[in-house]
Amino acid sequence: MHKSFRFYLQLGFTLLVCAFLIVPIVLSMLAGITDNFFIGLSSGFTGRWIAQVWDTYQVTIWRSIAIALACLVVTTIAGVPLAYMLARHNGGNSRLARAIEELLMMPVAVPGLATALALIMAYGQYREFRGSLLFILVGHVLFTLPFMVRPVLAVMQSSQLSVLEEAAASLGAGLMQRFFGIVIPNVFSGILAGALMVVTLSIGEFNITWMLHTPLTMTLPVGLADSYASMRLEVGSAYTLIFFVMIIPLLIAMQWVTHTTRSRVRL
Amino acid sequence: MQLPRRRMPARHQVYLLFAVPGVTLFLAFWLLPMLRLLEVGASGPTGIAAYFAVMTNHHYLMSLLSTMLLSAVVTLATLMISSFVALFLQRNRFAGKSVLLAMLTFPLAFPGVVVGFMVIMLAGRQGLIGLVTNWLLGDSWVFAYSLGGLFLGYLYFSIPRVILTVMAAAEKLDPALEEAARSLGANPLQVFANVVLPALSPALISSGAICFATSVGAFGTAFTLATNIDVLPMAIYNEFTSYANFAMAAALSIVLGAMTWLVLALARSWSGNTVGAAA
Numbered sequence: 001m002h003k004s005f006r007f008y009l010q011l012g013f014t015l016l017v018c019a020f021l022i023v024p025i026v027l028s029m030l031a032g033i034t035d036n037f038f039i040g041l042s043s044g045f046t047g048r049w050i051a052q053v054w055d056t057y058q059v060t061i062w063r064s065i066a067i068a069l070a071c072l073v074v075t076t077i078a079g080v081p082l083a084y085m086l087a088r089h090n091g092g093n094s095r096l097a098r099a100i101e102e103l104l105m106m107p108v109a110v111p112g113l114a115t116a117l118a119l120i121m122a123y124g125q126y127r128e129f130r131g132s133l134l135f136i137l138v139g140h141v142l143f144t145l146p147f148m149v150r151p152v153l154a155v156m157q158s159s160q161l162s163v164l165e166e167a168a169a170s171l172g173a174g175l176m177q178r179f180f181g182i183v184i185p186n187v188f189s190g191i192l193a194g195a196l197m198v199v200t201l202s203i204g205e206f207n208i209t210w211m212l213h214t215p216l217t218m219t220l221p222v223g224l225a226d227s228y229a230s231m232r233l234e235v236g237s238a239y240t241l242i243f244f245v246m247i248i249p250l251l252i253a254m255q256w257v258t259h260t261t262r263s264r265v266r267l
Numbered sequence: 268m269q270l271p272r273r274r275m276p277a278r279h280q281v282y283l284l285f286a287v288p289g290v291t292l293f294l295a296f297w298l299l300p301m302l303r304l305l306e307v308g309a310s311g312p313t314g315i316a317a318y319f320a321v322m323t324n325h326h327y328l329m330s331l332l333s334t335m336l337l338s339a340v341v342t343l344a345t346l347m348i349s350s351f352v353a354l355f356l357q358r359n360r361f362a363g364k365s366v367l368l369a370m371l372t373f374p375l376a377f378p379g380v381v382v383g384f385m386v387i388m389l390a391g392r393q394g395l396i397g398l399v400t401n402w403l404l405g406d407s408w409v410f411a412y413s414l415g416g417l418f419l420g421y422l423y424f425s426i427p428r429v430i431l432t433v434m435a436a437a438e439k440l441d442p443a444l445e446e447a448a449r450s451l452g453a454n455p456l457q458v459f460a461n462v463v464l465p466a467l468s469p470a471l472i473s474s475g476a477i478c479f480a481t482s483v484g485a486f487g488t489a490f491t492l493a494t495n496i497d498v499l500p501m502a503i504y505n506e507f508t509s510y511a512n513f514a515m516a517a518a519l520s521i522v523l524g525a526m527t528w529l530v531l532a533l534a535r536s537w538s539g540n541t542v543g544a545a546a
Contacts, residue, residue, distance in 0.1 A: 003361075010355040014367065017352050017426065022370050024385035024423075027395060031388070038393060074292075082289035089282040100290060107297055109531055111484025113500050114520035117507065118300035121307045121517060138296050145289065175281060204378035206487040211507075221378045221487070228384055228491055233393060240384055251373055 029244060031237035038233075049238035053227070057239060060223035061246075067133060067219060068202040071140045075198050078141075079148035080191060084183060086149070087156035104149060107142040112207025115142060119212065133217050139208040144201050148194035155190035156183070189260065196254040200247060220246075304517045311514025318518050327502060327519065334499040337414065338482035341421040342475050348422075349429035349474075350467065356430075357437040375427040379420075379487020386420040386492060387411050412492055420488040425478040436470030469538035476534030480527040499523055 032050065035043040086097040107115050119139060124130050155161065161183065168182050184191075206221040213222050220243060228236045309315045321327045356368060374382070390396045390411040397407035410416050440463065448458045486500040503523065507516035 007359065010351070010359075011361075014352045014355050017348060018367055018370050020389075021374050021423065021426065023395065024388040025373075027388045028384065078289040078292055081285035085282045085284075085286035088279075089286075090279050094279075100286065103298075104289075104293060106528070109480060110524040110527055111486065111500060111520070113484065113486050113503055114304070114524040115297065115300075117503075117516060117520050118304040119296065121513070122300035122303040141292060142297050145292070149289070179285075200376045204376055204381070206378040206380050207484070210487070210490070211504075221380050224378075224384070225380045225487070225491060228380070228387075233387075236384060237388075240381060243381065247376065248373075251376060252369075254376075255369060255372075 025244065028237045028240045031234055032241035033238070034234065036234070037237070049232075049234045050241065052235055053239045053242060056235075057220075057223045057227065060218050060220050061242065063133070063218070064203050064220035067137055067140060068199045070137055071144055071202040072195055072198050074137070074141050075145050075148040076191065076195065079145055079194065080152055080184070080187070081179075082145075083149045083152040083156055083187075083190075084179065086153055092157065101149075101153075104146045108146055112139075112143065112205075113211065115139065116208045116211035119208075131214050131216065136209055136212050136217055136219065139212050140202045140205055143205060143208060144198040147197040147201060148191075151193040151197070152187050152190040155187045161186050189257070193254070193257045196250055196257055200250045200254065203247060203250075204243075305521055307514055308518035308521050309514075311512070311518070317514055318522060320515065320518060321522050326497075327499075330497045330499050330502045333414070333497060334483055337417060337421070337498065338479050341418060341425060341482050342479045344418075345422060345425040345429050345478050346471055346475050349426050350433050350471065352426075353430045353433035354437055354463070357434050371430055372427045374424060375431075377424065379424070379485055379489075380491045382420050382424050383488040383491025385423060386416050386488070390416055390419060412496075414496055416492045417489060417496055417498070420492065421482045421485060424485070424488070425482065428481070429474045429478055432470050432474040433467060436467050440466050472534050472538040476530050480530050483530070484523060484527055 030041065031037045033045050033047065034041055035046045037043075082100075086094075086101055089097045116139060119135070120130075123135070129135055164182050164186065165178050168178050173181065204221055205219075206225065209219050209222055210225065213219065218226070224236070224239055224243065227239050308317055311317045313320070316323075321331050352371065356364065356371075374385075377385075388394055390409060392409055392411075394409065394411060397409050401407035411419075444462050444466075445458050448462050453461065484500060486504065489496060489498050489501050490504070499519065500523070503516050503519045506512045506519065
């Protein structure tokens, strides 16, 4: 089919927007392996900036992974049952459930800075807690909880699940039997979608973490800000490169999962 | 008939137990701390008047106004760019479209610090724009560390959010309506203004509100580009860390949070849409 001039004009604009988003990513990845970015690519490629980041900031990377996994565990344990209540209380038509859903979104809607300050003012005097990774974990859980609850709730609200549950109940299955035997296995795609989102957001969380962190509880994005401020451009770039290597597989997996979940929920 | 009716509410109370862990977490670590923040905000030398400081103090008022203005301009620019791209992607099939869409939505999960760094790569001292303008005009443009850089950064994280929402809305657009308008003699601009735009407006209002709210509260980007741009989150951060003025930092945070919440609530009542669910 012959494409019109207008098509190419629009395509050109779309490609321009795409370049605006992607070119800086490519640039920073290149800068991270260039010997001297000020001179340019002609100065040759090197792995020493990555090695330097690995030496200086390795611990922040492991810490971020640990927090993200802990966050995933907490949001799953708290979020999946919560989604179940939101889906089933008063037959899924409960004002209380809607109010809870609404409140849960508050830490996402309200700036992270406010949430972080509130946590510090309320719990800052408990030195042990304030200085531990738990303090940061709390911030991350607040921020990511709705992202676990929403996809799980969406799958639970699909008609298929309530039919299955009814069938199980008519056969004499109790509430707990239904929850663990029917609900959890059937909402697995929702849990997976939520899990990927929670891990991705937790690894990248900065607004809350920057206020909550202490020198001993620095996470990856906090380390990034630190390296941008105090290191050479190449070091910051190498660190960003490591961040991308961690986050891009998660993003690709997320796009794949939302695609498959969507087609399942429609069913 | 009596028995099941009385048992119904009792059976549904059981479901409340499932909410206990999540709701407890939320109450203990968000609602309670927020109430404490509210209290701290009123504990300064000016008492409850601290909450009106954004109106009475020239410095805070200026940072509030620049935050609002910048966020409004970013929101408008994002809505225009994203609707254009989203409509194009929704209506055309071509090779590599899904790759293009994936690339356009990648930055969705980037933290503000990384977005700030991306702006430095584009418009910083050794950035691409400086390089190109130096080569073309003999004068390198460096604006990453000013309001212009912040604009670019906010645009960077806003575009992917809006594109997805508008595409979802455009999917539900009925092509027959446009067909009808065209057959009645409307030109493309008239079709867009009278058919497409009204159909998209709930999505535009809700995603625009989210874009505005995120920009108002964005701290990481401003922090990375930093220095002399005076937006409200930076003002709060400076009150807290540089001047240890906890009461004022608390009061300003509450004002910032209330503003964001208000924008989202207003957008929801206008669009009749679940803005909260899309944030």
